Amino acid sequence: MLNIDGFAYTNSLRQVHPLEKAAFAFITMFMCIGFSLPVISGLVIVLMAFAIVGPARIPIKVYFRLMSLPFSFLLIGVVTIAVSITTKGSGAGWLAGITISGITVGITYSGIIYAIGLFLKSLGAVSCLYFLSLTTPAVEMTAVMRKLKFPSLFIELTDLIYRFIFVMLATAEEIHTSQSSRWGYASMKNSMKSLGQLTAALFVKALHRSQTLYTALSSRGYTGQLNVLTPEYTVSVNNIIIIAVIESALTITAILLEMGYIG
Structure with missing residues (x-):
């Protein structure tokens, strides 16, 4: 069993003010959930992986082992979301399907896109919570x-x-x-x-x-x-500036993506 509490007390961010770590984790998580953009969710996953393995000095094997738990669970869940069932038959947008007794079961392009977005969003939110639990008792x-x-x-x-x-x-x-x-x-x-x-x-x-x-x-x-x-604890102005810069960059990127200036 992984000793999450042990890492929370021994990680390299142990002396950082817990309010700063909580603010970073929850603001990032709300942005990941609020912006329904796979790119933002992917950036959040990478950002939290870097924060956990880098500044916090959590062993990378521990991080991957922890992430494998929600990964497998979410993968099973989104597979069921990607599959569509209809009685109207397969048409445009269907990638694969089979019709039995007038009922069509298959996979659509929109279903796959939605499933991937939901998978990345959920995994991004979980990674934010892992950052908080692994760095804060x-x-x-x-x-x-x-x-x-x-x-x-x-x-x-x-x-x-x-x-x-x-x-x-x-x-x-x-x-x-x-x-x-x-x-x-x-x-x-x-x-x-x-x-x-x-x-x-x-x-x-x-x-x-x-x-x-x-x-x-x-x-x-x-x-x-x-x-x-x-x-x-003493509030670090440098940490607050870093958090503000990161969250601002994520917000600007999300807005530009939604407006079509990126991608």
């Missing part, structure tokens, strides 16, 4: 949300859910290792059976650990807010 993001006056309930739920994700991943890995050592995945039949047992056991353990966590918090005087100490 969850404790500091909690402090940022408090400064931005987010609702306390939202902050606490976000923090607890984030922590619990890693607890569940570690538990699932332990169960999977135990099953593998007993040839639980030696065949397709065994794999399906072991996967079902893993899911059931993980649900029970998740319920038990959530109850234990609540008991532990209550015994320490939990009143609905997790108070933590965070380091003091």
